Amino acid sequence: MDHQVVTSTLLYLDGVSVTFDGYKALRGLSLTLAPGEMRAIIGPNGAGKTTMMDVITGKTKPDEGDVFFNGSEDLTKLDEATIAELGIGRKFQKPTVFECHTVEDNVLLALKAPRSAFATLFGRPAPGTRERIDQILETTRLHDHRFRMAADLSHGQKQWLEIGMLLAQDPKLLLVDEPVAGMTDAETAQTAELLRAIAVDHSVVVVEHDMTFVRDLGVKVTVLHEGSVLAEGPLDQVSADPRVIEVYLGR
Amino acid sequence: MTRKTFLASGLLDPRGLIFLAILTAAAIAVPVFSLLVPENSAFALPPYLVGLFGKYLCYALLAVALDLVWGYCGILSLGHGAFFALGGYAMGMYLMRQIGPRGVYANPLLPDFMVFLNMKDLPVTWWGFQHFPYAMLMVLVVPGLLAFCFGWLAFRSRVTGVYLSIITQAMTYALLLAFFRNDMGFGGNNGLTDFKDILGFNIQSPSTRVWLFVATAIALGAGYLIARAVVTSKFGKVVIAIRDAESRTRFLGYRVEIYKLAVFVLSAMMAGVAGALYVPQVGIINPGEFAPTNSIEAVIWVAVGGRGTLVGAALGAILVNWGKSTFTNILPEYWLFALGALFVLVTLFMPKGIIGTLDQIKARRARARRGVEPAQAPAGE
């Protein structure tokens, strides 16, 4: 490999392109994230936000471009499980929790612990596991639902459970895709609060359409459009940008 | 919180206890009624019934093995009969070598069919099979190895769903064709039969049959307990997670293909044991056991009993085969139609099978008692 990146950034995307059956979902996308930073990503439908997360987590391999984590880990060469173990956790756009497991078991499966088949078959839970689960269920307000099947939760509760699972993984970087879709205003505000609390000691990338929510987060915003970055900066500056207005209103 | 069990659903639930209790009762009752009760008594159990019950329990063990991969890991194997048959062949080879010079050709080393085919030396594949421990090892190793190689290729290239089912079916079909060939050295289409004794006991004698039945009951109980220990462990929770949301599990950092491989190999070994116990009780193993329909029938047993319940799988196997024995006595030509109809009816009206439906009713009652509203429907995207 001729490319040796030595940067202080946690996440580094440079010139990333992805093509699906001739359609360019990402065109030369470049983006960097500093350690400890929280970033909001906005953009119209089909802008490539989810595809970007797919590339970072190893689900989709880019046709060209560099994706580095922690300065030197080349994510384009690794599979999903390895990337997860490096410390990148993900919440999907459509909430996906393990429906046939209890809320507690969902968190348990996500909890940072050895992932090998041998360890899960013969190992005992580490001391403090229960306390950690308690803590996460408390944070995500799911304590009273501990023994319910995840399938029986409301939509908003599933979203939170998934955020709780992210917390349990304790990754260096959290990728959160549309966490407040389908939530009530009150739930949305609580979610913003929750994410801000998480961002205190994690790096977070949040994709969201909901502008009130993005405003609540109060962080730097990146606008994606047709697979590349259109604008970047504080929300007020970005939303005053004529090109951004054009993209959002000109449709 | 009333519930004290943290992170463990418990190895034995009430249903498992009932299952093991019935199995234990059968393992005691069968010897008593067939060996201790006088033969002319109305309560005496005729030897043919002992053999029949033993056969049902072998099928039940195969069903439990299949439920482990299908019910818990979502791998619909349409080729589990192959692992069963391979275990059966390993046992059959041991039994053939026990015949020794008592065969028609009185060859001390070569089984009759080899003499008949003018083979001069014992093929390498048959070496060591005169030793019972070696043969038992092969009962586990051969199906396990096939499952390992097959699973390694299939799961690593992420073949899932219908495609996976089709290639499992192709696997058993390929073995069917291979074992039909005389030059494979496994007795061609006649298979292996005319067994004389097992561990020095006459294989035909009523008492040997009874002890084979008891051994099968023990194997089924042990198989159930192993499967249950696996599915209630954290490993089992990962496996269920894979079944319900495979890619989500990957993003949590679990190596899905390794988990699938482990479950598949374990299941194949259990199926091999079932086949090994089956052969001495029916007295023959031939390539017909590799027939794709056998594997499909096993899937139906599990569907009828309720997949993902283990006990249901065993129950389904026993009920359907009991039905088969009864039915084929009355209308032999129509059994396959009846089986097909049963499958369609179960899929339409009882998609969760017998045990699964019972669970649903129980859960609905419990919910009604607590006055909890039904689960809220998820909002649209």
Ligand SMILES: Nc1ncnc2c1ncn2[C@@H]1O[C@H](COP(=O)(O)OP(=O)(O)OP(=O)(O)O)[C@@H](O)[C@H]1O
């Ligand atoms: N697997 C795929 N195969 C083909 N096309 C795809 C695939 N995944 C995404 N696309 C296309 O790529 C484009 C970008 O999709 P992406 O899901 O990344 O958008 P998004 O910004 O997340 O949009 P939304 O706000 O609707 O979630 C879309 O036009 C989509 O149809």
Ligand SMILES: [Mg+2]
């Ligand atoms: Mg999206």
